[in-house]
Amino acid sequence: MTQDNHGKKYKFGMVIDLDKCTGCGSCMVACMSENNVPFKEDETNKKDSITWMRVFKLTNGKPFPETDICYMPRPCMHCGGKGDHGHSPCVSVCPATATDYGHDTGIVSQIYTRCFGCRYCMGACPYHARYFNWWDPKWPDGMEEYLSPNVSPRMRGVVEKCSFCYHRYQAARDKAYHEERRDEIEESEYQTACTQACPAGAITFGDLNNPDHEVCKFVNPDPHQCGKPRNPKAFRLLERLQTNPKVYYISEREWVRKAGDNYRDGEWGKEIHSSDGNSHK
Amino acid sequence: MKIDRRSFLGLGLGAAAGVTLSPMPWKLTDDSSIWSQNWPWTPVPIDGEVTFDDTVCTLCPGNCGISVKKVNGRAIKIEGKKGYPVNDGGICLHGISGLQYLYDPSRVRFPMVKNGDTWKQVSWDEAASLVAGKIKELKDKGMADSVACVAGSDKGSIAGLYKRFITSVGSQNFYTVDTMEKTWEMLIERVHGLNASAAFDLAKSDYIISFGTGFIEGWGSPVNNFLANSSRKERHAKLVQVEYRLSNTAASADIWLPAKPGTEASLALGICSAMISANLYNAAFAQSAGKDFEAFAKFVNEKYDPELVSRTTGVDAAKIKAVAAEFAKAKSPLAIAGRGKGESAGSLMEFAAVHALNCLTGNINKEGGFWTIEQQDSLTWPSVVMDDSATKSYAKPPVGAVTSVIDSGASGAGIFSAVVSAVSGGATDSGQKVLSSVSKLFEVINASEKSPVELLMVYNSNPCFTLRNAKVVKDAVNKIPFVVSFSPYMDDTAQLADVILPTHTSLEMTQDVYSGACIAQNVIALSKSVAVPVYDTKHPGDAIISLAKATEGSVASNFTWKTYSECLESIMGDNFATLSEEGYIASELAPPVTPLSVDFSLFAAFKDSISLEGDAKSYPLTLVPIDTIRLASSTLASPPFAVKTVEDTVLFEKDTLVEINPETADKVGVDDGDYAVITTSVGEAKVRIHLFDGIMPGIIAIPEGLGHSTGAKGEIITKDGSPMAGITGATSIITQTGGVSKNRGQLENLYIGGKGVNVNELIGPVMDPASGLDAAWGIRARISRA
Amino acid sequence: MDSALIPKGAKRCPFPVFATGIAVVGAVLLWGVYAMGLCWLKGLNQTNMNDYYGFALWIWADLAVIAIGGGAFFTGLLKYVFGIDELKNIINLAVVIGFICYSSALLILAIDIGQPLRGWFIFWHANVHSMLTEVAFCLSLYFSVLTIEFVPLILENRQIDKVPFFHNLSHNMHGVMAIFAATGAFLSCFHQGSLGGVAGVLYGRPFAYREGLLVWPWTFFLFTWSAAAYGPCFTLVVTKLFEGITRKKLVKDNVVNLLAKISGWMITTYIIAKIIDTIYWMGVTAPDMGFSVMDFYSNNSFYGIWILFAEIVLGGIVPAVILTVKKYRENKKLLLVAIILGVFGVCLNRWVMVLQVMAVPVMSFDTWALYLPSWQEVATTILPVAYGIILISLAYRYLPVFPQEQELYDTK
């Protein structure tokens, strides 16, 4: 198996260093602010609170004082899907083609005006990365003044999710085009809002197809195994489901790496986590 | 034509077929999808030219450099400024949310005067003459000293103007909120005989022992600390966190030492003892620069032997010795005290115990060490002129005067002169050992039959929320006959005011800002106005200047500037031009070269730090505040975006969740999610339980930053005599909670207001006998199922 | 009062009694319509669904009614394609039930989507890879077929039948009904299957995911098979209900027993396939994804292993045994138990494949997501039931739904 985007233009991805992440939430808010994400009076029901980037808090489950915690930021994984061919769990199920896989970028798009709100894609995504607009977005008087024209505010009844700040890619592409560089976007020209904001420098973003890019150096993705990281400290969430995410995590802590997937008793520690998660067939 | 059943049916079917085959259904279907994309209530932001305006965030003492992204001059996003010395592009969630403060629904839209239960809109001139009239009246009666002001800090030109105003009137009653920076300053003066601020070169230190400091909870200059923490991970520099709870900092640390609460100082001295007995300290430094070192060595060896300390702190003696050895061997070890939000200022003696560690390594004013930074208050104020009555009133001590029991030590100079000069507004420097404490102020008012303060001005602070025993503070504020708030928001204190003179929010105004917050660099910056004022508000500098002019007489003559900007330009001197051009001036990233002496006598005089309020029998548990960077707990109420990030294990619906260990929960008979009542000698509150393994048994931890009241009580009458309309404007669209809020017209922020419990309603202040400042870090408590 | 409309010779309750009954059910219907209106006007925030529970109560109802409405296509298939002629005596009822179930399903889908005005995007911007696209196409086409199958019955109403045009139309339609029934059966097979596929293709949801054949997961075939197997149970339950309420015999025992027997054998084969599927899923599919079976049935307050037992044993093996063994089948009480258990079994299967799928945690740090529907959801879920009762009562009253009714009445 080779990755679909191998040899294609770009395959944008993200690497998050969980040992650096402080759980500060800047990425969450940077994303809300960049992407016109609305808010409501009560956001404490986390199951209906739109956070394209959500920081989960994990614990190792041990009693005091052996306890440890880890924060895990979760944007959309921009899954390549089985075989990394672009059949992401969500894209493959959308009946109206309202979410699509960009074969030239690896980015999973979401077209709000096409989406009719069946929510099938939400059921398909194991990462809870998709959010439904249960309400009309509404801002306190005057506050809609700060909305950005680069991302259209969504209407009630449609699904939204992290876009890898696609409008920033468009802007970088346009700029390159105007400067007659055609397809050559510099690593620094296209960075997502969360990457840029993270005060701990825990997030790295770039082209996984480009060996010069930091993301590629960090995880050393294996093109013959759908981008599985070759760095033993790196992992992807739910690797075993073969969703082939383009968001990678790094941690020195074994319990954290183990929490990235499901293992039956006794599996972890055997070769399962070093063997090919995609080779179950 | 006769219409029989047949032809009727025929016609009907024909018509149906006709319509179906016509373009109409297609057109309607197509239209429907267009409508559903363009509901009038879904905003369409206007596009235009993109520009960036650089300025400085003033939402917390961190003062990060920020870039405000604008479209057609309309601010749409705030980002961290790359290359800025404090934050190099990083930014915290509150900073990013800056624009939400601009349109905060609780913003006060115009000057208002309270009239019974209602607020009445008045013009700025009316408001100023009303307040000025009261002040003149008091001054004429010889009661100028009953005018007081509480400000958030005394740094910078604006705070300077307010202090100047109070002094000009003839009062020493200018108060700032206690901070741990103050405690450090006192300690530096006592131990090193210097008038300087503390700074920590975290980014270069290779071994840090932190006594409860939340580097990544928001301590000091938050983003600066995040950067330092990340660089620490890259450099493999070690962090040892002493804390009874697995905070984010403790989780990020290499070693977590959960010492029993209140025993941190003992642990520090235990480490000192281990270092000295194993000869691991910097003897050359201690002997050459130190005074009374031998006494200190004897003291800790006798009283703080690691075995003994192990018993009091609960930390294994072997671990204490191991940490002592590693600390001593490190190239640039650093010990830090100061749990900022847990208390106001912290216990001076606890800070001293921790600082003894720095003094043993001698890593002071060196790379990666503890720095004493000269205060760079570069403002030159014309001297204050007082008339007779003002001079007379000024001689009276402040209402909230406290005396310190600490001896003046060997360093000679009046140890608290820095603080004293702050008290006296720079006008005199008498060297008296009198401090003013804002907690004490409200305590005295509350205890007096008639309030000794007749008129209180509140600028850039929210004492009714942030001071310990907030209920007492509120009662005191209610007792004061005339309260003037300069707040831009209908915050907890403004609600109790008689007059509100609403000031600009930070993005609407220009001001000078000074990095402090313990960062190892001096950065002076000009925070610029990047947004047109949204409402009929004034720059706080202009507000006080016009108030001074309306007060006339000698007060007015101390405020000759026409505007605040004229004032800033004249008092800043040369820096003004540079700042206007460059935005900021940063000092070298090098340790200070000040020669250093260490007086170990203070350390040797260590007495156990602060004991908690309440008896152990009726209150078997310890209640402590905790914090997360996601909830602003002092500087402003959290913006909606930040509140959205708060976990449901901290706030759920309108309930605060408190953390307790499952073992404690078992004993008390509560389970995860249960309602429970916490009782302390100060108050009680209904909360919910969150079980957390990472907290020491016997402790209840309660989040800071919740429990703000929602906003204005009472109706607001505008100039034309009509009640203020709902701010959201009544539309038929359902709001996100299911209905158009009727109270929106009352300057309420329902995104943070009315949610959870204010810690300060459960914890009272504890005066540190050493410093005179509030040093409460918790309180004894009990909890039971509700 | 309305006797002119009632089939000739049929005995019906007095109109006021009928009207009262309809009014009572109508009130429930109006409650449902009100809730539906709320959902359309105010949006899906009226429900207790959330981002973890995007499919909830009424989607289960949707799948369940389609499954039990399966009696229509399967009986049609047996009668028209396999030529089992006795079934003509129950096919009308099967068609009416089918019509009700499918129209209800469409209605539910129209309420369920966040942007009802854009519902047609599913056809216009169709993604052929999506099981839901397949569902939408087959569902609406099959609904058209059912309508066509229903129309002749309507035309048989005494008054309408008097119009020569309708009389002829009806007659001619009967003639070509075999073609429609065959088409319907084909379409129905597909969308029953694609409904199964909806859950089965979710490879991000180890509880739902199944391997399969070509693009179709095993659930595709299991759903079709189970609808065919259990659909007749529901047709029989409704027959028994009618017989109970009217205290009349409406369908002859031989017809009932025949359908019951066929259903029994279908259930038997289905449940064997289902057991094999479950064992393979437990032993291979789920473990490959890092799950052991009990992960799906523990650590929560509702979904225990009992649900698997209930579905397979109570809703599968027990009715299969009763319906296949002549002695049991011909015991009236046991027959009743069996067909009720059958309906229960297939509804439970749909519940599991929709609601439990959403509830099971997938990420190792996720927790079970349980949910309780809001009253609006309950009301809109009951709405089709009320609508169904009304429609079927009207049909029974005014149309010759049970061809043997007269004969049975006369012989009594």
Ligand SMILES: Nc1nc2c(c(=O)[nH]1)N[C@H]1C(S)=C(S)[C@@H](COP(=O)(O)OP(=O)(O)OC[C@H]3O[C@@H](n4cnc5c(=O)[nH]c(N)nc54)[C@H](O)[C@@H]3O)O[C@H]1N2
């Ligand atoms: N987001 C945000 N950042 C801010 C501010 C804000 O309002 N919001 N305010 C700024 C200001 S003014 C300040 S002063 C700083 C304060 O910032 P911090 O000093 O970080 O304040 P806290 O997080 O309240 O306290 C730090 C930790 O001390 C622990 N602690 C409490 N009591 C004890 C004790 O007795 N012993 C030990 N060992 N540990 C203890 C608590 O568990 C807590 O995790 O933050 C600044 N930064």
Ligand SMILES: Nc1nc2c(c(=O)[nH]1)N[C@H]1C(S)=C(S)[C@@H](COP(=O)(O)OP(=O)(O)OC[C@H]3O[C@@H](n4cnc5c(=O)[nH]c(N)nc54)[C@H](O)[C@@H]3O)O[C@H]1N2
């Ligand atoms: N509950 C709680 N209490 C605490 C703490 C805590 O963490 N939690 N921390 C303690 C610490 S460390 C500190 S430093 C103190 C802080 O204590 P305070 O300084 O009293 O607290 P803040 O809430 O920062 O007060 C700022 C108020 O000033 C107003 N304001 C904001 N910006 C401006 C402005 O530009 N101009 C004017 N005129 N007004 C403005 C707002 O109304 C805001 O409510 O609180 C202490 N007490």
Ligand code: SF4
């Ligand atoms: S901004 Fe960075 S450090 Fe903060 S939560 Fe996000 S990833 Fe973690």
Ligand code: SF4
């Ligand atoms: S994370 Fe979820 S939403 Fe994103 S591509 Fe994967 S399945 Fe789709």
Ligand code: SF4
């Ligand atoms: S909710 Fe929207 S994006 Fe998701 S599957 Fe349905 S139509 Fe597609």
Ligand code: SF4
């Ligand atoms: S990449 Fe952009 S859209 Fe995605 S989480 Fe980050 S900021 Fe949000």
Ligand code: SF4
């Ligand atoms: S840390 Fe403080 S100064 Fe820096 S962005 Fe956050 S609130 Fe502003």
Ligand SMILES: [Mo]
């Ligand atoms: Mo502070």
